[in-house]
Amino acid sequence: MADTSEYLREHRERHEEELKRFVAIPSVSARSEYQADVRRAADWLVERLLEAGMATAEVHPTEGHPVVVSEWRGAPGAPTLLVYGHYDVQPPEPLDEWTSPPFEPEVRDGKLYGRGSVDDKGQLYMYLKAVEAHIAVNGRLPVNLVMIIEGEEEIGSPNLESFLVENRERFACDAVLISDTGMFAPGLPSITNGLRGLAYMELRVQGPAGDLHSGSYGGAVVNPAIALAGIIAKLHDEHGRVTIPGFYDGVLPLSEEDRKRIAALPFTDEEFREEVGSPALGGEEGFGTLERLWVRPTLDVNGLLSGYTGEGAKTVLPARAMAKISMRLVPDQNYRDIEEKFTSYVRSLAPAGVSVEIVALHGGEPWHADPAHSIFQDVAAALKEAFGKEPVHIREGGSIPIVGAFEQTLNAPVVLLGFALPGSNAHAPNEWYSLENYTLGTKTIALLLDKVGARG
Amino acid sequence: MADTSEYLREHRERHEEELKRFVAIPSVSARSEYQADVRRAADWLVERLLEAGMATAEVHPTEGHPVVVSEWRGAPGAPTLLVYGHYDVQPPEPLDEWTSPPFEPEVRDGKLYGRGSVDDKGQLYMYLKAVEAHIAVNGRLPVNLVMIIEGEEEIGSPNLESFLVENRERFACDAVLISDTGMFAPGLPSITNGLRGLAYMELRVQGPAGDLHSGSYGGAVVNPAIALAGIIAKLHDEHGRVTIPGFYDGVLPLSEEDRKRIAALPFTDEEFREEVGSPALGGEEGFGTLERLWVRPTLDVNGLLSGYTGEGAKTVLPARAMAKISMRLVPDQNYRDIEEKFTSYVRSLAPAGVSVEIVALHGGEPWHADPAHSIFQDVAAALKEAFGKEPVHIREGGSIPIVGAFEQTLNAPVVLLGFALPGSNAHAPNEWYSLENYTLGTKTIALLLDKVGARG
Numbered sequence: 027m028a029d030t031s032e033y034l035r036e037h038r039e040r041h042e043e044e045l046k047r048f049v050a051i052p053s054v055s056a057r058s059e060y061q062a063d064v065r066r067a068a069d070w071l072v073e074r075l076l077e078a079g080m081a082t083a084e085v086h087p088t089e090g091h092p093v094v095v096s097e098w099r100g101a102p103g104a105p106t107l108l109v110y111g112h113y114d115v116q117p118p119e120p121l122d123e124w125t126s127p128p129f130e131p132e133v134r135d136g137k138l139y140g141r142g143s144v145d146d147k148g149q150l151y152m153y154l155k156a157v158e159a160h161i162a163v164n165g166r167l168p169v170n171l172v173m174i175i176e177g178e179e180e181i182g183s184p185n186l187e188s189f190l191v192e193n194r195e196r197f198a199c200d201a202v203l204i205s206d207t208g209m210f211a212p213g214l215p216s217i218t219n220g221l222r223g224l225a226y227m228e229l230r231v232q233g234p235a236g237d238l239h240s241g242s243y244g245g246a247v248v249n250p251a252i253a254l255a256g257i258i259a260k261l262h263d264e265h266g267r268v269t270i271p272g273f274y275d276g277v278l279p280l281s282e283e284d285r286k287r288i289a290a291l292p293f294t295d296e297e298f299r300e301e302v303g304s305p306a307l308g309g310e311e312g313f314g315t316l317e318r319l320w321v322r323p324t325l326d327v328n329g330l331l332s333g334y335t336g337e338g339a340k341t342v343l344p345a346r347a348m349a350k351i352s353m354r355l356v357p358d359q360n361y362r363d364i365e366e367k368f369t370s371y372v373r374s375l376a377p378a379g380v381s382v383e384i385v386a387l388h389g390g391e392p393w394h395a396d397p398a399h400s401i402f403q404d405v406a407a408a409l410k411e412a413f414g415k416e417p418v419h420i421r422e423g424g425s426i427p428i429v430g431a432f433e434q435t436l437n438a439p440v441v442l443l444g445f446a447l448p449g450s451n452a453h454a455p456n457e458w459y460s461l462e463n464y465t466l467g468t469k470t471i472a473l474l475l476d477k478v479g480a481r482g
Numbered sequence: 483m484a485d486t487s488e489y490l491r492e493h494r495e496r497h498e499e500e501l502k503r504f505v506a507i508p509s510v511s512a513r514s515e516y517q518a519d520v521r522r523a524a525d526w527l528v529e530r531l532l533e534a535g536m537a538t539a540e541v542h543p544t545e546g547h548p549v550v551v552s553e554w555r556g557a558p559g560a561p562t563l564l565v566y567g568h569y570d571v572q573p574p575e576p577l578d579e580w581t582s583p584p585f586e587p588e589v590r591d592g593k594l595y596g597r598g599s600v601d602d603k604g605q606l607y608m609y610l611k612a613v614e615a616h617i618a619v620n621g622r623l624p625v626n627l628v629m630i631i632e633g634e635e636e637i638g639s640p641n642l643e644s645f646l647v648e649n650r651e652r653f654a655c656d657a658v659l660i661s662d663t664g665m666f667a668p669g670l671p672s673i674t675n676g677l678r679g680l681a682y683m684e685l686r687v688q689g690p691a692g693d694l695h696s697g698s699y700g701g702a703v704v705n706p707a708i709a710l711a712g713i714i715a716k717l718h719d720e721h722g723r724v725t726i727p728g729f730y731d732g733v734l735p736l737s738e739e740d741r742k743r744i745a746a747l748p749f750t751d752e753e754f755r756e757e758v759g760s761p762a763l764g765g766e767e768g769f770g771t772l773e774r775l776w777v778r779p780t781l782d783v784n785g786l787l788s789g790y791t792g793e794g795a796k797t798v799l800p801a802r803a804m805a806k807i808s809m810r811l812v813p814d815q816n817y818r819d820i821e822e823k824f825t826s827y828v829r830s831l832a833p834a835g836v837s838v839e840i841v842a843l844h845g846g847e848p849w850h851a852d853p854a855h856s857i858f859q860d861v862a863a864a865l866k867e868a869f870g871k872e873p874v875h876i877r878e879g880g881s882i883p884i885v886g887a888f889e890q891t892l893n894a895p896v897v898l899l900g901f902a903l904p905g906s907n908a909h910a911p912n913e914w915y916s917l918e919n920y921t922l923g924t925k926t927i928a929l930l931l932d933k934v935g936a937r938g
Contacts, residue, residue, distance in 0.1 A: 234760045
């Protein structure tokens with residue numbers, strides 16, 4: 027098979043122009059006024075997939091925005107790769123914070139600015155261009171390829187899992203590739219091999235039946251906001267550990283090897299502290315910052331509401347107080363188990379004089395890759411060849427629920443192969459994607475297809 | 483001097499009709515659309531004051547709504563009483579919860595329903611009718627009388643204190659009478675001889691510079707909502723006492739006599755608990771419910787706000803958390819002293835990783851009457867004569883800032899002589915005033931004028 031690198035070099039400028047056209051379509055899935063644009067993005071993709079040389083490409087309706095499915099199965103006996111991406115984008119607001127308009131992509135300093143440039147249009151479109159290069163140069167792909175490109179990722183993928191389950195035989199594959207994450211630092215290719223899970227709860231504390239005057243009643247009526255604060259204050263001990271009984275039961279110990287790998291990454295606490303803008307960092311004693319973010323479970327308050335919150339003084343003794351409390355989980359914690367432990371512990375903390383209601387709002391399992399699978403060696407080799415540098419294995423403190431859905435439904439390993447650079451404003455104004463990473467990422471994917479095909 | 487009681491009995495029906503006309507004027511001070519009605523209420527009062535026989539009555543402009551000032555000084559050598567009341571009312575909303583419209587007064591079961599019926603039009607108008615009775619029967623009052631009736635009480639009396647200070651010589655008097663409080667129970671005449679003070683603070687906790695993703699950052703960044711909860715949780719000990727160092731320093735001990743007086747009132751915890759609708763009562767150990775409400779200082783959270791408070795789950799690690807925290811104070815605590823103690827203690831509680839800002843929003847001194855002054859004996863005797871029952875001395879857990887302003891500016895004792903019954907919905911829909919109390923209150927005031935005049 028001939029090398030695709032030269033082809034990609036030659037067509038680089040056109041490939042960038044195509045990406046700009048893609049980013050210019052305001053396919054905001056969260057807003058009904060953009061519905062026609064979301065559909066237009068799906069149709070546009072189908073044309074580009076067929077142009078690139080995919081055998082089929084179709085817009086598959088769902089109850090929400092459609093999924094684009096595209097296949098090329100001309101390599102019998104070779105492995106089958108499944109690529110997942112999404113063509114929908116986050117809403118662009120606040121508009122006045124954008125230097126150039128969100129849907130008028132503009133290149134400045136080697137960065138393509140525009141909503142969706144990095145999340146996920148730019149990262150997804152690399153796969154189309156890698157396919158185009160292979161088909162143009164060799165007339166075929168070295169592997170069988172299925173692409174599933176959804177239009178509802180930014181609204182929580184409500185229809186994806188059932189679509190996968192219904193089509194699990196059709197989508198049987200050897201590995202799933204997702205490029206929707208980031209690199210640890212510029213020039214440092216990265217494979218994300220761990221995600222935290224989530225147990226997100228709402229805690230509602232009710233004191234008196236209605237709001238009371240704090241002068242006439244204060245002192246004899248248990249204040250639900252104080253009761254709530256007391257509960258929250260008891261959820262951590264003085265060492266920064268979560269006090270819920272059994273919370274750490276399922277947590278896999280951190281191996282010395284993992285610890286060394288993390289410690290070897292180019293990272294300083296002081297830079298991180300400056301990035302977040304806190305006066306000091308904190309967290310569970312005995313662990314470094316990246317360990318706290320990646321391999322340790324944690325509990326945060328995401329929201330608090332009680333009584334009067336406007337300007338000035340209102341002398342209300344509130345009837346109710348509410349907290350949103352979420353826990354990030356790590357392998358092998360189980361979110362339903364944690365929900366139960368949270369619920370029974372919080373109930374035990376509630377003082378007399380109030381009643382509590384606890385609702386589980388959202389949950390997801392933690393995930394970590396099994397790097398023993400050959401796909402990880404191939405990805406690492408392709409990254410090294412494209413970037414000229416050994417890739418690092420990183421984790422992400424957040425959750426990507428569809429990763430588990432792919433792994434479990436299709437029983438195939440998932441590789442998170444991301445090219446976003448730190449600070450690329452994925453859900454914020456002035457989102458950008460490094461055009462160098464767009465080029466190197468496309469090259470990585472083209473090389474990866476060769477490497478996987480060579481195993482066939 | 484001839485007895486006024488018969489006159490009051492004979493004219494009772496007309497006096498009720500006049501009160502209805504007063505209540506029908508929607509003098510809502512908080513809403514600019516009612517501005518003309520507020521003015522109309524002031525003009526209407528001037529006419530009624532002159533009709534009743536007051537020598538002068540004038541509408542005195544302020545920067546806001548006007549004050550009505552009326553005088554009768556035809557008793558040289560006799561004591562001078564100053565009456566304070568207000569002709570403005572609370573907004574009537576929510577309108578759909580009123581059984582009869584708020585400004586179409588209606589009598590049901592001996593109660594006059596309408597906005598302002600008890601707060602304060604009905605209680606204020608009794609003074610006009612007592613004056614009318616004296617002038618009609620005897621051609622004169624037994625005392626000199628000044629009435630100050632403001633139109634901004636429900637918006638915090640922003641112009642009253644400066645008006646008093648400017649006119650302190652004109653308003654020099656022997657005692658101030660205010661009928662804007664309540665009776666402890668039906669048929670139980672009550673003098674309110676204590677009010678709690680207030681120190682109302684806002685506490686703002688700042689963690690990171692901006693909101694962060696709780697997945698990507700949770701565990702290594704100190705969460706300001708958790709820090710705030712931790713601070714609030716430390717403001718009380720396990721005995722329900724406020725932990726601010728020196729908080730109780732100024733608190734006068736509760737005398738055995740006070741304790742017995744309070745214990746003798748017709749009150750049960752269970753009825754109170756049912757009224758507020760809490761699963762159980764609480765508060766400072768070692769004190770009963772009325773003691774907790776009246777003679778003990780307390781600390782309440784009036785509001786909490788942080789992060790995401792809408793429906794569902796948003797994975798935000800908030801940048802900020804805010805609490806409104808107010809303390810009710812008792813004699814001889816000083817609100818500025820308490821503000822300082824709160825501020826330095828809360829600063830000492832803030833963990834590393836956040837910064838705190840503390841703002842004092844509103845303050846007022848606690849107050850208690852000096853019942854040794856002869857006016858209290860006269861008021862008690864008049865109440866006993868009108869109601870046929872010995873009055874009780876009660877306190878109120880809330881604050882009435884103008885009480886201190888009158889006492890200090892005019893250097894005269896203030897008597898809180900209220901006739902509202904429990905549950906009369908002063909700031910709520912279906913506000914009502916007992917017509918029996920309207921009659922007995924008017925009789926009380928007419929008798930009181932005689933008793934004070936007899937001392938002259």
